Amino acid sequence: MISLLSDWYKSKFSDPQAVTLVLILLTIFLTIYFAAGILAPLIVALVLAFLLEWPVKQMHRVGINRTAGSSIVLLAFIGLVLLLVLGVLPSVWNQGIAFISELPKMLDQGMVMVKDLSTKYPDYISTDQINSLLNEAKALVDTKHLINLGQQLLGFSASLIVLMIYVVLVPLLVFFFLKDKQVLLSGVKRFFPSNRQLAGKVWSEMHQQLFNYIRGKVIETVVVGVATYIFFLFMDLRYAALLGVLTGLSVLIPFLGAALVTLPILLVAFFQFGISPTFGYVMLGYGIIQALDGNVLVPLLFSDAVDLHPVIIIAAVLTFGGLWGVWGVFLAIPLASLVKAVLNAWPEREQVSVS
Missing domain, CATH: 1.20.1440 (de novo design (two linked rop proteins))
Structure with missing residues (x-):
């Protein structure tokens, strides 16, 4: 068994570059897994900068420097997000609240229809089982419970600290990631092995x-x-x-x-x-x-x-x-x-x- 494991290790990890690749992936994985909550704004900014890099690169090709290109692209992206939030979110939010409030009514109508079916087809649908199942389902969408849950979510989403972090810090991080891409990459590469x-x-x-x-x-x-x-x-x-x-x-x-x-x-x-x-x-x-x-x-x-x-x-x-x-x-x-x-x-x- 030990010989088998030794042969497998030699066949898979005999190349130093393979070991380097494993260490890099393991470091990234552990960092994200254990510090995802703390680094969440940084990760979000990295993903957004990765997506916005293409338009910045296209603007650089036509003669616009990275600072100006990054500013234009970021402002356009923020404007688009604000347009979507202000134009779509209020309607979706109101319809979501209305839908949740009407769920018990929909369930009551469903109970009546299912009971009618159980009366017409007693051999296939048990009335007692249907009543037990629907009562449990109704408890899950109890209006009071949903209202309390909505208040908790609203209080969480209205947290001033979280709001300030994502509204102010993330755009700043995206701007610097775009503007100083090469400088940041050169600094990060210093911490990685040369055989990469x-x-x-x-x-x-x-x-x-x-x-x-x-x-x-x-x-x-x-x-x-x-x-x-x-x-x-x-x-x-x-x-x-x-x-x-x-x-x-x-x-x-x-x-x-x-x-x-x-x-x-x-x-x-x-x-x-x-x-x-x-x-x-x-x-x-x-x-x-x-x-x-x-x-x-x-x-x-x-x-x-x-x-x-x-x-x-x-x-x-x-x-x-x-x-x-x-x-x-x-x-x-x-x-x-x-x-x-x-x-x-x-x-x-x-x-x-x-x-």
């Missing part, structure tokens, strides 16, 4: 894939959310803005997001239109949007960014989501691609002996 060519190879493979993936997810979120909102608005479905935003955000969770957001859409459409042709049209149109997203938009946006089996993607979502929450879910596919790139670039013993 393998790490550089992995990063060069991941850099464009990561940018394409994040850019594609932003575009997919906007396109799917806007298309769904317009369709629901055309069908006069209630909570169109809320459901459109939820549908757009659902694309951030591969496979599972669409299943989760379908439930509130089905619930709202059913209790607004009942079993009617309009209900069928709403669900059919929503299904067409999901099909176009999965079979047209996703291949178009991610043809060069994602080459992973669905099982690996789901495992990555569960693993990295459990480690880093929302950011882990959002970056699950890039992180899985990173693992794949490391495995592909890992030197074998034969390669080391030849070199």
Whole structure:
């Protein structure tokens, strides 16, 4: 057993560059895992700077220096965020509050319908079981409980310290990351070993894939959310803005997001239109949007960014989501691609002996 482990270690870690790559990845992983809460503004700023680097680079190519280009791009980004927040958030917030407040009423209507079904088909549906199940579900959406939860969330989100950190500190960090990119990279490289060519190879493979993936997810979120909102608005479905935003955000969770957001859409459409042709049209149109997203938009946006089996993607979502929450879910596919790139670039013993 010891000999087997020794042979495996020699075959996988006989190259010093492989050891360097492992140390770099392990350091980054441990730093994020144990200090993610403290470093959250820094991580957010790094992600935003990574996304905004492309327009800054394009402006630099046409003769605009990095300081001016960084300022213009950052101001444009802040203006776009403010436009979205001030234009979309109030409507979504109000519809969310209204939806939560009407959930008990929807549940009561559902109880009446299910009881009617249990009366008509007693051999298939047990009245006692239905009553027990619906009473438990009703307790979960108790209005008083939801109001208390909303007050807690509102008090947390209104924290002045958190607000000041993200509103003031993050834009400043993004600006300096963009303006002084080369200076900061040169300073960071001093702390890494010199034999990091393998790490550089992995990063060069991941850099464009990561940018394409994040850019594609932003575009997919906007396109799917806007298309769904317009369709629901055309069908006069209630909570169109809320459901459109939820549908757009659902694309951030591969496979599972669409299943989760379908439930509130089905619930709202059913209790607004009942079993009617309009209900069928709403669900059919929503299904067409999901099909176009999965079979047209996703291949178009991610043809060069994602080459992973669905099982690996789901495992990555569960693993990295459990480690880093929302950011882990959002970056699950890039992180899985990173693992794949490391495995592909890992030197074998034969390669080391030849070199």
